[in-house]
Amino acid sequence: MNCPLSRTRRTLHAVALGAMLAAAGPALVGCKTNKSDQLSRDASRMRQEEAEAAKQCLALVREGQRLEKLKKTDQAIKLYREAVEVYPESPFAWNNLGRLFMQRQENMEAATAFEQAARLSTADPVPVHNLGTLYESMGWENDAQRYYTEALQRDPNYVPSLRRSVWLDVSYNKVTDLTEQRLKRALMLNKDPKWQELLLRAKVRMSDGSTDPALKSGTGLGPGPGNSSGAGELRREVPMSSASER
Numbered sequence: 001m002n003c004p005l006s007r008t009r010r011t012l013h014a015v016a017l018g019a020m021l022a023a024a025g026p027a028l029v030g031c032k033t034n035k036s037d038q039l040s041r042d043a044s045r046m047r048q049e050e051a052e053a054a055k056q057c058l059a060l061v062r063e064g065q066r067l068e069k070l071k072k073t074d075q076a077i078k079l080y081r082e083a084v085e086v087y088p089e090s091p092f093a094w095n096n097l098g099r100l101f102m103q104r105q106e107n108m109e110a111a112t113a114f115e116q117a118a119r120l121s122t123a124d125p126v127p128v129h130n131l132g133t134l135y136e137s138m139g140w141e142n143d144a145q146r147y148y149t150e151a152l153q154r155d156p157n158y159v160p161s162l163r164r165s166v167w168l169d170v171s172y173n174k175v176t177d178l179t180e181q182r183l184k185r186a187l188m189l190n191k192d193p194k195w196q197e198l199l200l201r202a203k204v205r206m207s208d209g210s211t212d213p214a215l216k217s218g219t220g221l222g223p224g225p226g227n228s229s230g231a232g233e234l235r236r237e238v239p240m241s242s243a244s245e246r
Contacts, residue, residue, distance in 0.1 A: 057087035091121035125151035
């Protein structure tokens with residue numbers, strides 16, 4: 001038979017345990033809420049810091065472009081380097097840095113910078129095209145054509161890659177049906193009178209198999225064997241009126 005005193009003790013223990021759990025419950029919930037609030041604050045702080053870094057990077061890029069126009073290349077390179085250190089996710093800073101490295105014939109550094117820009121801006125044909133221009137300037141036409149093709153996969157209407165791709169195929173006698181398709185597209189989209197004349201010469205050569213010294217030497221075509229300037233096609237700037245990077 002159970003002792004009344006034992007039953008009373010068990011009842012008191014149960015009441016005490018219940019009170020302890022009731023008191024602990026809110027405290028436990030409060031710990032979880034505090035942790036969630038801290039994570040939210042940390043995420044907000046990181047977003048703010050990233051936005052500030054991107055803003056600082058953009059200011060450096062714009063100042064670098066200003067110095068480029070003044071022909072102060074060394075100072076511009078220094079600012080672009082600072083820009084990618086402050087915000088390594090900027091394709092504009094990497095691309096501009098690559099252009100200046102290429103102008104100074106620091107080809108390995110230029111390739112690395114263009115590759116970074118291409119990785120960060122996966123839909124933009126410009127940095128990939130610039131890689132093609134770099135390899136073409138060194139006489140590696142197969143690598144150049146591969147990059148022009150990749151640029152056109154990103155944007156089939158990117159005129160600089162259309163023109164240079166056609167030029168390479170025609171000048172090295174590697175014309176295919178794809179070359180003819182790209183030539184048609186280039187003739188429709190191109191706005192440069194000098195290039196239009198050269199593309200029409202390419203069309204004639206593709207039709208009758210004739211040779212054209214202007215095509216073979218690369219005269220007027222920008223980067224290529226014997227002509228490695230190409231400043232027009234390589235230049236890609238952040239719009240000065242833009243509030244942020246695209």
